[in-house]
Amino acid sequence: MSRALGGDALAKRNALVLALAQALGGASPAIVVSLGGLVGQTLADKELATLPVSLINLGLASGTIPAAMLMRRLGRRSAYILAGLIGVIAGSLAAAGIGAASFPLFCLGTFVAGFWGSYTQSYRFAATDTASESFRPKAISWVMVGGLAAGIIGPQTVIWTRDLIGSAPFAGAFLGQAVLALLTIVVVSFLRAAPVTTVSKTGGRPLSEITAQPRFIVAVVAGLVSYGLMSFIMTAAPLAMIGCGHSIGEAALGIQWHILGMFGPSFFTGSLIARFGKVQVTAAGLLLIAVAAVIGLSGITVAHFWATLILLGIGWNFGFIGATTLVTECYRPEERTKVQAANDFLVFGSVAVASFSSGKLLNAGGWDNVNWLVFPPVLIALALLAWQKRAKAPVPA
Known part of the structure; x- marks a missing residue:
C-alpha cells in the first residue's frame, strides 16, 4: 500500500510537469491547423491547401515508432529534450518557407512539427509509468488538462504574431511555435519518470500476440475513430x-473553442471513467462526435460552426482518453513502450489519412459531405464497444 502511495506521489508530480509541457507543445498543432490551410492557399493550388495540415498528421504517425525506440534507449526525459529541439527546427522551417514563398519548405516544416508531436502525444502514456492502476485515468486526464492552456496559447499566438513580419504574413506565428518548443525543453527537464526499459530480458510477449487481443483491437478502433473523425x-x-x-x-x-472543448473536460474525465467505466465514457464521446456532425449539417452560421467544433472537441476528449485507458490494460510493464508505439502508429496513421482526404472531400462535396461521412465509423466503433463490454478478460499479470 505504501508503495502505491509513493508511486502515485511521483505520478502526480510527473503529471503536473507533463501537463505544463502539453500546454506548450500542444499549442503547435493549433497553430498549424489555424494557418496551414490559409498559407497553403497562398503558396499553392486550392486542392493542395490542406496538405500542410495533413502532413503534420503524417509526421506524427511516422514519428511514433522512432520516438518509442529513442525513449526506450534514452529514457523519457532525454528523448523529450531532443524532441523539443525538433520542434524548434519545425517552426523555423515553416517560417522560412513562408518567407521564401516556398510551399515545399513550408510543408517540410509542418511535417517535422508532426514528428515533434509524436513525442508530445506520448506524454499521456508517460504519466502512467509510475501510476497505480486506479490513478491511471486521472494521470492521463491531468496531462490532457494541459491541452486546455494549449487551446488558448496556440490561437492567441496566431492572433498576436501572425502580422509580426510584414513582408511574410503568418511567418511570425511559426517563429512563435519555435519559441514554445524551446520553452518545452526547459519544462521536461524537470521530469522524473521511471526509466523506459524492459523488465524482463525477453521484452514480454510478441507484439503480434498483444495486438491480436480483441480488447486491444477495440481500444485502437475507438481511438482512431475518435481522433480520425476529429481531425477530419x-x-x-x-x-x-x-x-x-x-x-x-x-x-x-x-479552433480555439474547439481545443478548449478538447481539453477542458479533462478536469473530470478521469473521475467519470472511475465512476461509469472506460467503455461507457468512450461510447459517450463517440455519440457526441455524431451530434457535432448533426449540428454541422443543420446550418452554416458562425454559431453552427462553433457549436460543431466545441462538441467535436468534447467528444474527442471522452473517446480518446477512454480509448487510451483501455490500451493501458492490454500490456505488462515490460511491454508498454512497443504497445504504446503500435497504438499511436495505428491511430495517427488513420488521422493522417483522414486529414489528407478532408480537403479533397470538402472541395468535391462541400461541408455537408464532410459531416455525413462521420456516422458510419461511429456506428462501427460503438458496435465493437458494445461487444467488448460483454467480454471481460483479465488484465495482464
Missing part, C-alpha cells in the same frame, strides 16, 4: 468557414 472535421472547418463568408479571426476563434 477540424481540418475542413476553417476553410469551410472562410468559404461561407466568415473571417479568418472567426475561424481561428472557432
